[in-house]
Amino acid sequence: MGIDALGLVEHVTIGGQKVTLAFPDLGSGGELTAALDGYGKPIPQQMATFSEGRWGYRSSSRLCYVSRASAVCLLQPQEKMSDAADFNALSEAFPRWFRILQEWAAVWSGEPLRDFDDAHSSAIHIPAGDQHMTGSGALMGTVFIGAQPLNRSQLAGALRRASCQEHLPVEHRMLLSAKSAELGGDLRRAVIDAGTAVEVALGAYITDHLSKKRLPADFITEAIKSANGMVALHGLCTNLGAELEVSKNRLRAELAEIRNPAAHTGKIPTAAEARRARTHAETLVRALRPIPQS
Template identity: 55%
Template sequence: MSAASASFLLHPEEKLQDSEDFNTLTAEFFEWFRILQEWASAWSGEPLRYFDDSHSSAIHIAVSDRYLIGSPARLRTIHVGARPLEVSQLRRALDHASQSDRVPLEHRMMLSARAAQLSNDFRRAVIDATTAAEVALGAWVNDHLRQRGQSRREIDRKIKNARGIIGLYRLCIRLGANPMVPEAPLMNELASVRNRAAHTGCTPTLADTKLACGHAEIIVSSLRPLPMT
């Protein structure tokens, strides 16, 4: 699929541009569209991009045979690259957006890390990537212990006592998980790079950033795979 278009059904009114339907659509369109963008980016592998306000209005209403009126909101566009969406994925992304169902946090953080890397903000990229990995580790522990019947309080205590990404990693290993990244690379090429970036203001190199983001991506995809539809 190379392109897609969508339309919105509004109740017909004499001055549609002043109607409640139109005003509601204008106010809520970009939150809806942002969720759609996130799912499209997560599934396609295309970095989540941000655009300026130089584009046309997102919504146009014909007020006569010769004139259109536009909403004040500006349109941002999905760009899908290496892995174009399947039609079923686009439909599912539209469903997610309509239900305000966002991409899980660990995957959103990876989207943020990829976008930061694309804009050469390597410091933010490794911080967001490490956060994504830590969230994925914690979420796996939470789900695993819940399935074993442990209480919310006990689960929270164990996650808190793990004290960060390395402790969560070791806890996951003890519980039988396979994060697919050995502990030494996790410590030296992800956690340590993140700590230097977060606590000393050190900017990682491009090579270090790619390595850190790659490790985080593997952990997130192995422990918290995103359904493809």
């Protein structure tokens, strides 16, 4: 994330639980240090010791890597916190909340979306008495932010949207999926997801445009069905006034005719074909369905 986002305090909701998050500050030597909690108090010594040297680091003049943040929430004390219902409910809700945060971070930063895996520790740690720690048991992924670091406003916006369960629009999620598939070598899925993203965006544009003309929903649905495919939907969009940088002929040759055999016969495209298809999809989706930048 960007340097300006350090020290951000944000009130969020995770699975109905009110949580105050505080992001670390910049210490000496480029390492990040624990911030005060969301109420201006030092975090418990047990947590400070456990997290020492693990908050993150500054990697350039404008970019830092944050590996954890402090959180304050109300949980019913239990002798064995791993058995506490509210702690387990928070742990179960966290991956869904964090996934939405990842989506918005990825689309704003230009970094690919990573899945949760077993390469990271538990998402949540809390003091459990006798100098022990209780982990959530929910393994967490990471928000990688490198191409364009999140600024303070974007980080706050991503946290707010995660708390409201406001997912990234489907067409933009499909773009992220296409990019991840391409980077992972699954070129067939990359072009299929890219094509789906385009069809969703074209259909949404048509729906919005005709709805403003107060045309019946059934008529709009039938018009989209009758268009039958992304090339025909592209033509309908341009007839409705959309100015698209990717021409219908290029869309047909470099996306539709690559995606269709991949989807229906299992044909694997070349790396160059997959890259062009995804690039065209990104251009169209971002033009047809722009998203807010914070």
